Amino acid sequence: MIETPQKIIKTSTGRSLRTEEMVVNMGPQHPSTHGVLRLEVVLDGEIVVDVVPHMGYLHRCFEKHCEHMTNYQQVIPYVDRMDYTAAMTNELAFVVGVEKMLKIEVSERVHYIRIIMAELQRIASHLIAIGTFGIDMGAFTPFLYCFRDRERILDMFEATCGARLLYNYMWVGGLSHDLPPGFVETAKQFCVDFKKTLKDLNDLLNYNEIFIKRTANVGILPKDLAINYACSGPMLRGSGVDWDLRRDDPYTLYHKFNWEVVVGKGEVGTVGDVWNRHMVRQREMEQSVYIIEQALASLPDGDVSKTIPKRIRPTPGDNYTRIESPRGELGFYIIAEDSVTPYRIKARAPAFVNLSVINEISKGAMLADLVAIMGSIDIVLGEVDR
């Protein structure tokens, strides 16, 4: 509970009036907290004085559950349910970690398919982020444009592994299924069509005068603060820090492709404001399309399930592996003892870390700005609470 100090102000006629700050609970059921997050907001009129996020409404004991599986493979479906808008990248992070501990080298085709899936997932995830951010700003139409294209990605995933949201597709040592016939053509066509959507989004939302007024110079997260709070992903790059794990701590085969790390340049507003964070996502989707196009063009042949081990029993020890999920640095710290189940799994969830900065950047903003800031952090409560 936050204390609200009382203020006495004198009116022009000499009477004294008592004013008071107001505490409102934004959430757990509120349209713009993107899930079950509760923000305890202290307001002075429309101005935000203090914000305290309360989380844990979606806590499902993910880490504890992992210790009681019968083997490592069984953890993967659980990992899916952390960041449910980007299940593929969650799997990738976990699988890459366990493979490192087992010292398994997967075939090149597996790497390629993983990259294609992870980048498609990044696009799908960013489309949700951008679309719902549009709704937060009151623009409903871009949301449906985003979901139209996300639907096509989900269709591709469905054709590949049968699931649309929680895939259990990447397994330790390989993949559950090979690509279905026709996937490459569908994906190529998607890449062509999607570039048009990117342009539409720019016209309809990103360079709209009202949208820029609402987002530019709002919720500025300076470079040093972003680093101090260990922000990652578009949050960090929006603040102008050139840091992307795909390039700076390479995993799978990202170094084989030509692409750029997108950094907020501040062409509108200040570097580190809501608009720049939002635009980093927009431009990252474009880069993802380039990666997918290159990967599809040079997709090697091979067997995707040859290297899947029958029994996973890593040598005792620990390992931390991190990848660049759509939200930032997603890492799994795995401690293995001489057993078929992990002794301990700790997930470093980017959304949780990014959310912690909200109090710093939203003080003094208006209530409507708080919504914009929340939307630009792009949290997924499944990952924040785990």
Next chain:
Amino acid sequence: MEFITSALENQILLTVLNAALPLLFILPYALVTIYIEMKMAAHMQNRLAYMQTGYHGTLQPFADIVKLLQKEDIIPTAADKFLFILAPYLVFVGTYASFAVLPFSSAYAGSELDLGIFYLVAASSLVVVGILMAGWASNNKWSLFGALRSAAQIVSYEIPAALAILGVVMIAGTMNLQTLTSLQSGGIHEWIIFGGTLPLGHKLALIPFIVVLFVIYLISSMAEVNRTPFDIPEAESELVQGYNTEYSGMKFAIFYLAEYANLFLVSAVAVVLFFGGWASPFGELMSGPLWGTFWFVTKGMLFVCLNIWLRWTLPRMRVDQLMYVSWKVMTPFALLCVIVIGFILVL
């Protein structure tokens, strides 16, 4: 009017009919507009909207009404019961009262008041009181926020709107909406947006200023009906549903009805003030009482559709930006236009 009088000798019946006629328009209009809005929004967004109930979902608005009628009417325990119940009706009354002076055709206007437009501005302000009541009585902080924002917004946007109306009144020389429309009935070139019935030289000098006034009126009218980009009082992503968060069932439906009625009201006022009201664009051709109603409703609906189009395209503004636009941009411009129009008229 003579026809109705001769058909109904009874004065009381006449008065009741006179008062109820706009309601007979509003109810079907609201159903049609809900349908149009949903379909327009859907087609802008690559979807189909209602397709199941009736041909292309035409019966869906009726289904919505039936659903709202059946819903439990919840009054929060801590709410101020009297004000809570009164508020939606007051909002509707404010809007409906303004319909009294709208000239639907050359044969019908609820009241041909000489202070017509003045009365309309005053009566439609009553809506604010209702919204404030709703926000306060709900005993919900979000509702209160919505109500306060709404009050601030409507009050500040009435000033540029009133100034824009003043410019038109100066040109036409009357506040009676029926007379104002009759003045413009000579064809499209006599509409006030094109300078009314003044001599050609005056017209050419006036047009740029009238167009500016029209744009100012259009923007303020959008703000007055609380729709995107000015839907700050019920900003869904910030205030849940604003002042009507706690309302359900029929009371909510009344708010909804009032919103749509208000939407037509401001569109109709724009039509009367700038686009000739019930007057046919071809002068004598296609004119007459029934054609008049046709033109009036058609023109009004065009503006309603414009509102819908903008609503589903633009993001929402922030509350301080909204005030900035009203006080620092639109009010000075409207004042300037009114002064210049005054000079041109005197010269």
